[in-house]
Amino acid sequence: MNDLENRLAGAADPADPALARLRAVLARRAQEQDLLDVAYRTLDTPVGRLLLAATPAGLVRVAYAREDHDAVLAALAERVSPRVLLAPARLDDAAHQLEDYFTHRRQGFDLPLDLRLTRGFRRAVLEHLSGVGYGRTVSYTALAAEVGNPRAVRAVGSACATNPLPVVIPCHRVVRSDGSIGDYLGGPDVKRALLDFERM
């Protein structure tokens, strides 16, 4: 390849302002034409960069960086719709509420949620979890009993491990009966940080 051909092939320039314009125009027109099945954006928080994704029905996914945002977007394209676009407008409300949460200005979330990525018992667990208030914790065992299946402690664990909406659905408030913290989507350190933060 000589220089001319290299220049034609071009290096990707993510800072190209036209690309930002293009994204904005596309997001707006896709929304107008009902082609925006999954809108997403990222949000920098004290527990790292979160990916937020929403369908027209509501917030469908919150993902930690360690879940690999590209992989999460690919899974959304697969399971919800391939029409996935960077379109922050739909997520303004969710982003504001999360910012408020991380600055102690808000203790709960008031957002439409799209729970299509979970079903059955796992979904029942997550719906129940929304009732576990800010700063409180509940054990996997107690939660299993509350959902009506005291023997399903492991299933409660896997419901938390596959929570599509961490932070917003507070699976970080579920801990082991012996008081140890248990695992977490965002990593045990993040779980500890969230619990400490809520008690501050």
Next chain:
Amino acid sequence: MVTEHGQLVLRVCRALLPEHDAEDAAADALLAALEAYPRLRPDSDVKAWLVTIAHRKAVDILRRRARHAVPVPQLPERVDGGEPAVSDEALWRAVRALPDKQRHAVAYRHVADLAYPDVAAIMGTSEAAARRSVADGLKALRRTYSPPSPKEHQP
């Protein structure tokens, strides 16, 4: 998809159209792609498919421009605040000055990096003709365009 291929579509459109039209064509193409995406067969070559759509949108805009041709030899390109709107604008200008066939062929072969059979399919021509157009186009570009020296390229 846009993150991955938006830049490619934009660059192809820039090779074919002035900046303002290129952005319109790229948006049209990506929106059309978004609309049709769920029907795309999983084994399809997404890049060739997108470039085909971009080609159609660019041709649409070129035809529209030709119909409403204004008696001005060259429309002034976006000039805001004096800063160059696009990096490598001189290169794009040289590409756009090529005859139609060469311009399209160079855009699909070298800007989009498609294989000759794909280039030929998009242009509705033979592979040999596509190769010839690319070679002629590159030859012409070497005459009309000189890359900036590395020093000038520093920001």
